Amino acid sequence: KRTMTLIKKNGYPDSVYMNAAKIFQGIHTEKSKDRMLVRYGNNLESPMLAFKDEHCRRVSYELAFSALKYQSLLEEILLDSGAYPCHSIPDELTSLLVVMLYDLQDRKFEAQKIFDEEEPVAEVQEVGHYLYRYMIKLAAALARCRIKYDALSIEYFLPETIWKQEQRVSALPFWVWINTYKISLQDVIRDLEMKGLTKVESVSDFDHYTYAMDQHCHDVLVFPSSLKEELLDLDLFADCKLLLQ
Numbered sequence: 333k334r335t336m337t338l339i340k341k342n343g344y345p346d347s348v349y350m351n352a353a354k355i356f357q358g359i360h361t362e363k364s365k366d367r368m369l370v371r372y373g374n375n376l377e378s379p380m381l382a383f384k385d386e387h388c389r390r391v392s393y394e395l396a397f398s399a400l401k402y403q404s405l406l407e408e409i410l411l412d413s414g415a416y417p418c419h420s421i422p423d424e425l426t427s428l429l430v431v432m433l434y435d436l437q438d439r440k441f442e443a444q445k446i447f448d449e450e451e452p453v454a455e456v457q458e459v460g461h462y463l464y465r466y467m468i469k470l471a472a473a474l475a476r477c478r479i480k481y482d483a484l485s486i487e488y489f490l491p492e493t494i495w496k497q498e499q500r501v502s503a504l505p506f507w508v509w510i511n512t513y514k515i516s517l518q519d520v521i522r523d524l525e526m527k528g529l530t531k532v533e534s535v536s537d538f539d540h541y542t543y544a545m546d547q548h549c550h551d552v553l554v555f556p557s558s559l560k561e562e563l564l565d566l567d568l569f570a571d572c573k574l575l576l577q
Contacts, residue, residue: 342439342442342444342445343435343439343444343445343447344391344395344435344447345384345388345447345450346447346450346451346452346453346456346457347382347383347384347388347450347453348388348391348392348395349395349428349431349432349435349453349456350428350453350455350456351379351381351382351383351388351389351392351396352392352393352395352396352399352431353396353425353427353428353430353431353432354379354380354381354427355379355381355392355393355396355397356396356399356400356427356430356431357372357373357379357427358379359396359397359400360372360399360400360403360427360430361400361403361404369407369411370407370410370411370416370426370430371423371426372423372424372426372427373422373423373424373425373426373427374423384450387564395431395434395435396431398434398438399430399431399433399434401490401494402434402486402489402490403430404489405477405486405489406430406433406434407430408473408477409433409437409470409473409474409477410429410430410433410470410473412473412476412477413466413469413470413472413473414466414469415462415463415466415469415470416429418462420458420462421458421459421462425455425458425459428455428456428459429459429462429463432456432459432460432463433463433470436463436467436470437470437471437474437486441467441470441471444460474486477489502557503557504557505535505538505554505555505556505557506554506555506557506560506576506577507546507552507553507554507555507576507577508552508553508554508555508563508574508575508576508577509551509552509574509575509577510551510552510553510573510574511572511573511574511575512551514571514572514573515568515573515574517550517551520553520568520573520574523568524543527566528541529541529542529543530542530543531543531544531545532544534547535554538556539556540556540558540559541559542555542556543555543556543559552577553574564576
């Protein structure tokens with residue numbers, strides 16, 4: 333039975349939001365008391381993280397760090413929309429509020445997919461319903477921020493150094509290990525070629541549907557960055573025959 337959870341930009345299971353909020357709680361930027369308009373509670377204990385699988389672990393950290401990058405913007409949206417402060421949501425859930433707001437705007441304020449295979453988490457359901465009640469005001473607040481700062485998208489709110497780093501990272505190829513306990517190199521190559529991928533000699537020869545053998549490790553393949561999300565949906569990854577480096 334597969335354990336890989338394939339997640340698109342239509343929301344996450346409640347456990348991912350909860351884990352991302354716990355991670356964000358430990359890494360968010362603390363502001364001085366005179367500038368602290370959004371409060372995150374005083375949870376001094378180390379969070380207990382329980383990940384369903386490796387993919388859920390990865391997207392939980394990605395979601396938490398994405399919220400961290402845009403923390404100031406997300407706080408401004410909450411304040412400008414009137415969604416914060418909220419007396420029904422305690423300070424200990426502010427991290428969850430911020431994380432879920434980031435995801436909501438990332439989905440262009442569209443409805444979230446319901447994940448029937450997982451038990452709902454009460455706190456996530458409460459914060460989600462609250463955000464949906466304010467959805468129009470939140471979208472309007474984001475639009476006002478973009479006009480105020482002359483920003484075409486939220487990426488323009490990032491400091492230039494971080495934005496340049498992200499541009500470089502997004503263009504980097506990625507490496508994949510072949511799990512030779514489950515599949516041979518020849519079978520992987522056959523599967524990839526059946527899906528329309530062509531082998532090239534090196535990274536410098538990359539086009540979109542291409543791949544190359546690593547020059548030093550015979551059981552490692554290299555792919556262009558543009559294929560990453562598409563490849564992660566393949567059965568080869570779901571069955572752990574290919575492992576993302």
